[in-house]
Amino acid sequence: MLMKICSLAAAATMIAGCRSDRPTAPATNAARLTSAGPMNPALIAAGQTIFRFDTYGDQTFWTDTLRMHEVIRTSVSPATALSVGLKVDVDALPAAVKAGIQNGSINLNDPATTVALLKLGAVVGVIGQVDANNTLTSVGITCALCHSTVDNSFAPSIGHRLDGWPNRDLNVGAIIALSPALTASQRAVYQSWGPGKYDARFNIDGKNMPVVIPPAFGLRHVAREIYTGDDTISYWNDYVAITQMHGHGHFVDQRIGVDVNNPPELVAPKLAALRTYQFSLETPAPIPGTFDADAARRGRMVFNSVANCASCHVGSVYTDVNQGILHTPAEDGQDPAYALRSASKLYRTTPLRGLWHPPQLKGPYFHDGHAATLEATIDHYVQLQGLSLTARQKADLVEYLKTL
């Protein structure tokens, strides 16, 4: 059964619990879906700064509550930081520092070097304040922590920023688990997540089901965001900034029983620019040589007709969510448990984008990452729908998915 969930009137009622001053109304969304005109460059630039550097004041959590600054300055060397997936922005490094990393004169096993990198603003997604004695006095996080990586152009994990690309090396749980302020049982949950995953509902409902960090690119023409299609991009940006990053502001959604008020409001005024920046982030083009172009052409036919993937992955962004459709877990053969924690209780057909861009992007796939490879995603549908595909058709379909 397909569920028509978002005729404009129905959706307006559904989000009645949301604050009306936020740009989350479906009308805004519908308007932008039909107006694909140029975006304001000043707003894009402002949004980029917010996405990369704004903590919304979340230092009160990461510093005052979790005391991460103490752990970092005493025991997190750059080698340790890179091993849990943190990335370094080469463009923030002065020439002398680059030379020192290259010739080994900078000690990557010394936490003081991490503090120096934070002082330079070079650790992607982490904002540190360092005093005159080179003591780290506070830390906070930004959207870029999870939704940016680097191109490894200087060294592994050190390069130019790639905004919107999920950091699938990042072990957020292992990082939070370093905090001295956690109970043993909280720490065990954080340690169980592994790289590339995060549970954006654990601190709300106490359940432990981390999902794969998705890209924040390629969403300009996607009507509803997150795996469960709960609402628009700004709805989710507001949710995550206030309830997860612990930035300051007021987030309310009665559908999931969440009302977090942490004044002053530092998120709402930034949502429009932040959204514009995300809309400006295009899906990266496939890298020639990482797929077989002839096979991909054949695979397109398999996708569109033989396997009928396009019945759900439809249109230019490969999702039927723009037609107001979400799917029951049974329809997609997905575990219902994560959907049940969301507002929609359903799954959105994932807009297919950047599925294969090694080394940064190469799975895992589905919300819980249960398909390690593209082959495994196809096997999932073969089983679910009793498709009969030849080995050649499956291989062609994989090559096609690599081009999306």
Ligand code: HEC
């Ligand atoms: C700690 C890691 C983390 C941080 C920090 C974070 N996100 Fe996310 N983001 C996630 C995860 C995990 C999801 C998937 C949640 C879900 O679908 O239930 C997600 C989902 C999204 C999506 C939806 C993608 C899609 O396919 O629809 C967007 C857009 C997004 N985040 C933007 C942001 C922005 C903007 C910020 C800063 C305000 C931010 N995120 C901060 C982990 C993070």
Ligand code: HEC
């Ligand atoms: C009934 C609708 C439906 C059909 C038919 C369908 N999909 Fe999906 N697809 C979904 C939904 C819903 C999701 C999100 C599931 C989740 O994350 O739990 C998804 C997710 C995916 C993903 C994971 C994307 C990511 O970034 O994690 C891939 C790959 C995919 N589908 C490929 C296919 C292929 C190939 C076919 C045809 C063999 C197909 N789909 C047929 C609804 C469908």
